[in-house]
Amino acid sequence: MIAELGHAALIxxxxxxxIQTVAPMLGSFMGYSNWMRLGYSLPxxxxxxxxxxxxxLAAAFLSDDFTLKYVAQNSNTxxxxxxxxxxxxxxxxxxxxxxxxxxxxxxxxxALFSRTLPLLLGARVLSILGAISVGFxxxxxxxxxxxxxxxxxxxxxxxxLNPLLQDIGLIVHPPMLYMGYVGFAVPFxxxxxxxxxxxxxxxxxxxxxxxxxxxxxxxxxxITLGSWWAYYExxxxxxxxxxxxxxxxxxxxxxxxxxxxxxxxTEKRGVFRSWTLLLAIFTFSLSLLGTFLVRSGILTSVxxxxxxxxRGVFMLAFLALVIGGSLMLFALRxxxxxxVAAYSGWSRELMLLINNLLLVSAMTMILVGTLxxxxxxxLELGKISVGPPYFNFFFVPLIVGLVVAVGIAVFTKWKTxxxxxxLQKIPFPLVIALLSALFIPLFLGxxxxxxxxxxxxxxxxxxxxWLIATIxxxxxxxxxxxxxxxxxxxxxxxxxxxxxxxLAICVLGVGLSTAYDDSRELRMHPGQTAQVANYQFQFxxxxxxxxxxxxxxxGHIRVLQQDQLVTNLYPEKRDYNSGGQVMxxxxxxxxxxxxxxxxxxxxxxxxAWAISLQVKxxxxxxxxxxxxxxxxGLLAAIDRRYRRRSKHSSAIRGGA
Amino acid sequence: MNKIALFIPLVLFxxxSLFLLKGLDRDPTELPSALVGEAFPAFxxxxxxxxxxxxxxxxxxxxxxxxxxxTWCFACRIEHPMLxxxxxxxxxxxxxxxKDQPQPARQWLEDRGNPYLFNIVDQQGSLGFDLGVTGxxxxxxxxxxxxxxxxxxxxxxxxxxxxxxxxxxxxxxxEDQ
Numbered sequence: 001m002i003a004e005l006g007h008a009a010l011i012x013x014x015x016x017x018x019i020q021t022v023a024p025m026l027g028s029f030m031g032y033s034n035w036m037r038l039g040y041s042l043p044x045x046x047x048x049x050x051x052x053x054x055x056x057l058a059a060a061f062l063s064d065d066f067t068l069k070y071v072a073q074n075s076n077t078x079x080x081x082x083x084x085x086x087x088x089x090x091x092x093x094x095x096x097x098x099x100x101x102x103x104x105x106x107x108x109x110x111a112l113f114s115r116t117l118p119l120l121l122g123a124r125v126l127s128i129l130g131a132i133s134v135g136f137x138x139x140x141x142x143x144x145x146x147x148x149x150x151x152x153x154x155x156x157x158x159x160x161l162n163p164l165l166q167d168i169g170l171i172v173h174p175p176m177l178y179m180g181y182v183g184f185a186v187p188f189x190x191x192x193x194x195x196x197x198x199x200x201x202x203x204x205x206x207x208x209x210x211x212x213x214x215x216x217x218x219x220x221x222x223i224t225l226g227s228w229w230a231y232y233e234x235x236x237x238x239x240x241x242x243x244x245x246x247x248x249x250x251x252x253x254x255x256x257x258x259x260x261x262x263x264x265x266t267e268k269r270g271v272f273r274s275w276t277l278l279l280a281i282f283t284f285s286l287s288l289l290g291t292f293l294v295r296s297g298i299l300t301s302v303x304x305x306x307x308x309x310x311r312g313v314f315m316l317a318f319l320a321l322v323i324g325g326s327l328m329l330f331a332l333r334x335x336x337x338x339x340v341a342a343y344s345g346w347s348r349e350l351m352l353l354i355n356n357l358l359l360v361s362a363m364t365m366i367l368v369g370t371l372x373x374x375x376x377x378x379l380e381l382g383k384i385s386v387g388p389p390y391f392n393f394f395f396v397p398l399i400v401g402l403v404v405a406v407g408i409a410v411f412t413k414w415k416t417x418x419x420x421x422x423l424q425k426i427p428f429p430l431v432i433a434l435l436s437a438l439f440i441p442l443f444l445g446x447x448x449x450x451x452x453x454x455x456x457x458x459x460x461x462x463x464x465x466w467l468i469a470t471i472x473x474x475x476x477x478x479x480x481x482x483x484x485x486x487x488x489x490x491x492x493x494x495x496x497x498x499x500x501x502x503l504a505i506c507v508l509g510v511g512l513s514t515a516y517d518d519s520r521e522l523r524m525h526p527g528q529t530a531q532v533a534n535y536q537f538q539f540x541x542x543x544x545x546x547x548x549x550x551x552x553x554x555g556h557i558r559v560l561q562q563d564q565l566v567t568n569l570y571p572e573k574r575d576y577n578s579g580g581q582v583m584x585x586x587x588x589x590x591x592x593x594x595x596x597x598x599x600x601x602x603x604x605x606x607x608a609w610a611i612s613l614q615v616k617x618x619x620x621x622x623x624x625x626x627x628x629x630x631x632x633g634l635l636a637a638i639d640r641r642y643r644r645r646s647k648h649s650s651a652i653r654g655g656a
Numbered sequence: 657m658n659k660i661a662l663f664i665p666l667v668l669f670x671x672x673s674l675f676l677l678k679g680l681d682r683d684p685t686e687l688p689s690a691l692v693g694e695a696f697p698a699f700x701x702x703x704x705x706x707x708x709x710x711x712x713x714x715x716x717x718x719x720x721x722x723x724x725x726x727t728w729c730f731a732c733r734i735e736h737p738m739l740x741x742x743x744x745x746x747x748x749x750x751x752x753x754x755k756d757q758p759q760p761a762r763q764w765l766e767d768r769g770n771p772y773l774f775n776i777v778d779q780q781g782s783l784g785f786d787l788g789v790t791g792x793x794x795x796x797x798x799x800x801x802x803x804x805x806x807x808x809x810x811x812x813x814x815x816x817x818x819x820x821x822x823x824x825x826x827x828x829x830x831e832d833q
Contacts, residue, residue: 332662575757605707
């Protein structure tokens with residue numbers, strides 16, 4: 001019964017979305033203002049009904065209703081109830097429902113917080129969001145209905161949630177990621193509305209900016225969480241695999257980052273207008289493309305999702321309609337490219353352009369690498385897989401260039417910057433960075449010998465210190481000795497500096513953990529000791545333990561440093577009762593400067609085990625940096641400027 | 657000129673869509689059996705019955721069948737009597753217990769008879785990956801030099817044996833002597 005209620009709610013939501021698509025758009029052309037205003041109330045109704053539908057599905061999971069195919073496939077009576085909730089979005093149908101819910105949420109947010117927009121623009125933005133909702137609603141109901149029953153013969157027990165997904169990381173990671181993906185639908189809708197109306201000025205850019213920032217913050221958090229989850233849950237100690245699914249999330253992030261920077265130039269200086277529009281379209285298109293790649297099963301991935309050609313065809317048609325349609329609109333209505341006379345020399349505009357070129361190149365190279373196996377296959381060039389070496393080869397130089405440019409950009413001004421000024425400011429951070437790169441690696445190597453000097457560590461330190469030093473010297477210049485000036489700096493300025501510092505920390509983590517990573521895979525008997533980096537690992541033995549829905553072999557490893565006990569680690573090899581799946585649960589002793597990472601491999605008989613011992617210096621900085629970047633984006637999004645202006649304009653309207 | 661440039665993204669996307677459409681018809685997990693004519697990939701994995709480590713040395717110098725199986729594989733139940741029969745006729749068969757649990761696997765051999773000289777435990781599917789295994793059952797014919805001579809995806813029954821394996825197997829045996 002509950003399931004039918006959820007199903008019905010979903011159909012009502014689809015109908016509301018259909019009206020939301022048609023009425024405000026027609027109204028905007030015919031001049032019916034009440035039709036246009038309809039666009040502001042419908043999203044709230046749509047949100048209500050999708051939420052009802054979502055709650056119904058969650059209730060079906062909680063009550064172990066295995067007559068629902070989706071519940072039977074992804075849950076089990078033994079599953080703890082918090083995992084029953086997260087199981088709602090653990091597979092295809094439920095994730096799409098989450099997509100729809102989040103999209104309805106964003107549409108409602110736009111309806112609520114954009115009352116100060118000109119009615120014409122607001123109505124069109126909401127109409128376009130409605131159209132995307134219709135697409136996803138149809139996709140859900142026609143090809144991926146989570147409320148499908150398994151009648152008359154329903155199983156007594158469910159197949160269980162994939163043990164990999166039974167984890168706190170998976171409770172929060174997909175919603176964050178989807179908030180980001182779907183959030184970019186808002187700037188996309190703004191861009192399409194602007195193309196239809198033929199108006200995109202700095203006001204348009206200012207309205208867009210907070211939405212871009214917030215979506216980007218969620219995407220950043222989603223990617224960071226995903227990387228952290230892969231690190232501790234997959235049990236091999238890697239944090240990024242250049243897997244198609246990961247690439248699918250990184251591509252919109254890169255272009256979204258480019259968009260965030262380009263729109264600032266559009267707001268402040270009115271430049272890059274067509275470029276900003278195009279980036280807004282690209283960012284959301286890549287989110288959709290990512291969903292398509294992941295959900296159609298067109299590429300192989302460690303994230304093995306169920307595949308279904310019918311869904312693939314539907315998604316591709318939807319993609320062609322949305323992306324093809326918007327690019328066609330862009331081609332027909334887009335503003336002609338501007339002459340490059342508005343800025344010159346080492347202006348901030350030029351630096352933003354460099355930033356955009358590097359980010360978009362990085363995205364393109366990832367897109368090519370991700371799709372190349374598919375293209376080669378279609379062209380009958382044979383089955384090819386593109387691995388990490390390709391991605392690292394192209395990605396690393398682009399990021400190195402980006403970091404250097406970020407440091408210089410901090411010193412530049414809009415319109416033009418005197419070269420002399422730059423020459424005064426650059427040497428100080430440059431010298432500090434060079435000195436750090438030269439000397440710090442001498443003390444970081446495992447045995448402090450000259451031979452352990454690592455060039456990649458030197459490059460990493462150069463980049464990170466360069467970035468931090470440029471930020472520090474800019475802050476010193478802006479604040480000086482007068483503390484009171486600190487308060488005058490805007491939140492978006494602090495946000496920028498925080499996000500850029502986060503980038504430095506992240507680079508530090510990536511570079512140093514790669515350069516100084518030390519790992520051994522060994523066959524160990526109880527009592528045996530092994531040395532990795534500066535630590536001794538003593539394998540005490542294993543025992544058997546029982547969890548709520550699994551039994552496990554739990555290893556005990558004592559970690560010592562110069563005969564002092566550092567920590568006891570208990571890695572597990574879990575055997576899940578329901579599907580007989582075996583999971584490796586790594587044990588980690590975390591700290592900011594190094595992680596000790598231990599996982600159990602195979603039992604080799606005679607109480608001996610294959611054991612993987614790893615010491616990863618500074619690996620935690622990767623995610624710390626990611627969090628700082630997200631926080632910086634959030635600070636910039638809540639800048640007073642956006643709210644003050646909106647209050648101001650609503651006051652005017654109220655008076656008139 | 658400027659106006660034409662605006663169409664570039666659209667054209668690029670249209671091209672991409674064509675590839676995506678074509679790609680939908682293909683199965684990315686389908687791996688070529690490129691290993692026929694090549695050496696059996698090196699491995700070092702535990703044995704199912706005792707706890708020794710196995711490698712290619714354990715069947716070097718012999719003409720063998722390597723059979724990929726698992727307890728979760730329904731078709732393997734159908735195939736099993738044929739393997740027992742072949743073993744009875746003196747064909748040397750090595751099992752590759754693929755992504756399986758050791759305990760049920762041992763039980764399986766106890767219940768249905770054990771046609772294998774020994775079983776390689778490939779719980780993670782690493783050797784299976786090197787071999788390009790698409791699923792179970794699969795059977796490889798490996799010669800005395802450790803070169804893969806033939807590969808069968810799916811159930812090996814009498815008809816398949818007569819059609820694809822018998823002649824090759826006899827020929828390899830006679831070459832070996």
